[in-house]
Amino acid sequence: MVKLRLQRFGTTKRPFYRIVAADARKTRDGRYLEIVGTYEPTKQPESFEINNELAKKWLHAGAQPTDTVKSLFKKAGIMSEFLSEKNSK
Numbered sequence: 001m002v003k004l005r006l007q008r009f010g011t012t013k014r015p016f017y018r019i020v021a022a023d024a025r026k027t028r029d030g031r032y033l034e035i036v037g038t039y040e041p042t043k044q045p046e047s048f049e050i051n052n053e054l055a056k057k058w059l060h061a062g063a064q065p066t067d068t069v070k071s072l073f074k075k076a077g078i079m080s081e082f083l084s085e086k087n088s089k
Contacts, residue, residue, distance in 0.1 A: 004036060004058055004065040016040055019050060019069055021058045034058070039072060050076050056085070 001024045008029060010016035017039040020032035036058065037050035055073060059065070059082045065073060073079045 002033065002058065002061065002063040004055070004063050004069045006039065006066070006068060007032060014042055016042075019048075019055075019072070021054075021063055024064075037072075048072050048076070050078065052076070052078055052081075056082055060086075 002021055003024045004019065004021055005028070006017040007020045007022070008015055008017055018032075018035050019037040019039060021034045021036060022030070022032040026032070034054060036054045037048060039048040040046060050072065055078050059078075070079065073082075
């Protein structure tokens with residue numbers, strides 16, 4: 001099973017995350033299949049970049065986003081696009 005989740009980078013108390021598609025059995029910072037975007041929660045305001053095409057590709061392939069990634073996708077409007085495409089089929 002593939003999950004869309006955060007992979008942590010950065011130093012102590014200064015996290016930086018990559019949003020990756022990874023096998024659910026791998027460790028958090030372990031091997032991943034593809035980088036979908038980035039997320040920087042410490043910036044004011046918090047910033048994130050997501051490749052919409054890659055995110056929708058993985059969602060259509062059945063990847064399950066974690067709660068945090070799902071909320072980032074909602075902010076970016078990816079979840080609403082994905083659900084409208086899914087319902088129109």
